[in-house]
Amino acid sequence: MVKWLVRLFLLGLLLALCGVGALFLFYQQVKPELPDVAELKDIRLETPMRVLSQDGELISQYGEQRRTPIDIKDMPSTLIDAFLATEDARFYEHPGIDPIGISRAAMVWLTTGEKRQGASTITQQVARNFFLTREKTITRKVKEIFIALHIESLLTKDEVLSLYLNKIALGHRSHGVGAAAQVYYGKEVSELTLAESAMIAGLPKAPSALNPISHPERAGRRRAVVLGRMLETNKINRQQYDAAMAEPVAARYHGAEITLSAPYLAEMAHQFALNMFGKKAYTQGLNVYTTVESEEQQAGTKALIDGLLGYDLRHGYRGAAAQLWQDTPWSQAEIDSHLTEQPSYWPLVPAVVTEVAERSATIIVKDQGEVTLAWDGIKWARAYISDSRQGYALKKATDALASGEQIWVRPQQDEGWMLAQLPDINGALVALDPHNGAVTSLVGGFNFSLNKFNRAQQAERQMGSNIKPFIYSAALDSGFTLASMVNDAPINHWDVGSGNSWKPRNSPNVYDGPIRVREALARSKNVVSIRLLREAGIPAAMQRLNDLGFDTEQIPATDSLALGSPSATPLQMVTGYAALANGGNKVTPFVVQRIEDSNGIVLYEAEPEITPVLSEETAFLISQALNSAIVGGTTNGKHWNGTGWRALRALKRRDIAGKTGTTNDSRDAWFSGFHPNRVATAWVGFDDFGRPLGRTARNANLGAGQHAGGEFGGSTALPIWADYMQVALQDYPEQEWAVPTSLTRATIDTGSGLLSRGKGFSEYFVKGSAPKHYSSPSANQTFGGTSVTDDLF
Structure with a gap:
């Protein structure tokens, strides 16, 4: 008997030695294919690109994989315990592989012939996730074992666990527990409950099939398994188990934690x-710091949205977004389910009307529940008839609302709600630091989710009178001064080629005869702009536009240039005005200040491009005329307002300059203006080029302070500009204009532009260009009140 036992022992030993030999030979065979595990010491997890404001607020995140790497010491113990209990209870005891588990998996394969995945420790999963595929073959499994053993010889257990918890795929494009906590619960990992930790820990087995968003019932059962394992391994007690089991499955999709829109x-x-780094930009954890600060960007966004919604309110209510029922009301559950599926477009939120009283309505607001919509939030909603016609003022709430309607509402400052609607109108606002071209605020439309077309950068719209400062600057360079007199009289130009008469007119349709250049620009006199263009020469004006960054190849070289027939984007427009604000330099707008890698090493830093394009004197003189467009002036003792007078009323400061712009039939409304430290352009219009902005009548329900009449640059775009500037300039005390040393001042007579022996206006002149003669009574020519009714081309 002993002899047979010895023989069996020797046979077993021989087989073991053969097995070890075979394993060694197999190792030698696959050794060349094994990766250099030492690189795990310096592993860089693939993390998405983040776009941030200058002051570090998250604006957006780009990349296929959502990952937020977290140090193991910052992970809560309940989360770690949940993973260990489920995935590898003996993680801190084994050498990287679990012999018991491997034996069990081997027996299954030998007895059934099925290659089921199993017995993988967390270290083996790290090996597979970083270096191998997921194919179920013996070769891959053996490689996995060798790599796992090598990993354990190089890294500590905490380092291995940290790699695993930051790498593992957890569904909905989230990789790692940090991203999963945000995606499913909108939380940091430190804020997760026990039930939420168990839910996340149950995902590695089948992220797609077990995630709580797509399959809440399956996810709930998987969570129960994880909690059960935690109870078995004494990581939680019965009371904690029961409380976690009772917690509802309440996960929902959360996007990146955006803190600045x-x-x-x-x-x-x-x-x-992407242009700089290619597709690697999506995985290297780049931090792209933009040029905007959060407060100014928020101000620009709010200013544009308020301006567009204000336009929409003036022009009337177009009705409910949808009619959900006619006779049989929906249940609360049906309403809640419907609202959950509806998007919100800040500040507009979907709601459903459940009851309408004489001067109020009961509504259910998404994520807010039942609220009362008071009369003050309804009374504006007279019917929209056309862009230029509105219905009568409402007398009762039922004139606008009915039970069963899905509507839009917006929150009010007094915590109430106002009836609203998605606007048809659109617009853009873009602002720069005029000294270097850094974009300080940029809003390309009402809502990016509704329409991703960036109107600030891409919408080429007719410039209207916003072009005039550039035309006037060419005229100053050709010998005119701000005191030069130009005849503000009708033009009737016969075009021999077409056989037609061109009769451009002023807006308003009034002519004042001889008028100073300063006043003509401030009051936006069309015919004066045409006369100055002719005197300066179209080639000189075209060159000026080209120097300022406008695409002159697309601009017809005709007299209509003076009235703003060319098109430009708001970004091109603000760039042109920046040269007036900064003393004559063209700046190249830029939105990226610097780019850092995940370790904070600067990979790129902006170098502003600045090119002199017009003289300091000309830039200053035009800015002074545009200051008069804000603050007004006096001619022959009579005060006049410039077209931008609303800016003075809104900002209550005089160190600003700007110009309105309105195109034919008010299809485009502009306001571009500046302070020495900030320049901004606001544009409003329909995406349909042919649709005019229209006009409004007074709404009897709204009282004083409402705008009525036509929609123009000064009434529609300027308030947006002013609302932004109110915030942008809050840290800049009112200051005097910095006068170039090459300029001088002389007192002139405002009616003639000649020198004055008595009272007059102190005008700026390039040295040597001031008038040589004094005014006399006969020099004060007048030509006022003539009205021409011919339509502008």
């Missing part, structure tokens, strides 16, 4: 980084 700007920064 600037999607149009974010996309510009995204494209910049």
Whole structure:
């Protein structure tokens, strides 16, 4: 008997030695294919690109994988315990492989012939996730074992666990527990409950089939398994187990934790980084710092949205977004389910009307529940008839609302709600630091989710009178001064080629005869602009536009240039005005200040491009005329307002300059203006080029302070500009204009532009260009009140 036992022992030993030999030979065979595990010491987890404001607020995130790497010491113990209990209870005891588990998996394969995945420790999963595929073959499994053993010889257990918890795929494009906590619960990992930790820990087995968003019932059962394992391994007690089991499955999809809304700007920064780094930009954890600060960007966004919604309110209510029922009301559950599926477009939120009283309505607001919509939030909603016609003022709530309607509402400052609607109108606002071209605020439309077309950068619209400062600057360079007199009289130009008469007119349709250049620009006199263009020469004006960054190849070289027939984007427009604000330099706008890698090493830093394009004197003189467009002036003792007078009323400061712009039939409304430290352009119009902005009548329900009449640059775009500037300039005390040393001042007579022996206006002149003669009574020519009714071309 002993002899047979010895023989069996020797046979077993021989087989073991053969097995070891075979394993060694197999190792030698696959050794050349094994990766250099030492690189795990310096592993860089693939993390998405983040776009941030200058002050570090998250604007957007780009990349296929959502990952937020977290140090193991910052992970809560309940989360770690949940993973260990489920995935590898003996993680801190084994050498990287679990012999018991491997034996069990081997027996299954030998007895059934099925290659079931199993017995993988967390270290083996790290090996597979970083270095191998997921194919179920013996070769891959053996490689996995060798790599796992090598990993354990190089890294500590905490380092291995940290790699695993930051790498593992957990569904909905989230990789790692940090991203999963945000995606499913909108939380940091430190804020997760026990039940939420168990839910996340149950995902590695089948992220797609077990995630709580797509399959809440399956996810709930998987969570129960994880909690059960935690109870078995004494990581939690029965009371904790029961409480976690009772917690509902309440996960929902959360996007990246955006803390500053600037999607149009974010996309510009995204494209910049993509052009620079290629597709690697999505995985290297780049931090792209933009040029905007959060407060100014928020101000620009709010200013544009308020301006567009204000336009929409003036022009009337177009009705409910949808009719959900006619006779049989929906249940609360049906309403809640419907609202959950509806998007919100800040500040507009979907709601459903459940009851309408005489001067109020009961509504259910998404994520807010039942609220009362008071009369003050309804009374504006007279019917929209056309862009130029509105219905009568409402007398009762039922004139606008009915039970069963899905509507839009917006929150009010007094915590109430106002009836609203998605606007048809659109617009853009873009602002720069005029000294270097850094974009300080950029909003390309009402809502990026509704329409990703970036109007600030891409919408080419007719410039209207916003072009006039550039025409006037060419005239100053050709010998005119701000005191030069130009005849503000009708023009009737016969075109021999077409056989037609061209009769441009002023707006308003009034002519004042001889008028100073300063006043003509401030009051936006069309015919004066044409006369100055002719005197300066179209080639000189075209060259000026080209120098300022406008695409002159697309601009017809005709007299209509003076009235703003060319098209430009708001970004091109603000760039042109920046040269007036900064003393004559063209700046190249940029949105990316710097790009850092995940370790904070600067990979790119902006170098502003600045090119002199007009003289300091000309830039200053034009800015002074545009200051008069804000503050007004006096001619022959009579005060006049410039077209931008609303800016003075809104900002209550005189160190600003600007110009309105309105195109034919008010299809485009502009306001571009500046302070020595900030320049901004606001544009409003329909995406349909042919649709005029229309006009409004007074709404008897709204009282004083409402705008009525036509929609123009001064009434529609300027308030947006002013609302932004109110915030942008809050840290800049009112200051005097910095006068170039090459300029001098002389007192002139405002009626003739000649020198004055008595009272007059102190005008700026380039040295040597001031008038040589004094005014006399006969010099004060007048030509006022003539009205011409011919339509502008």
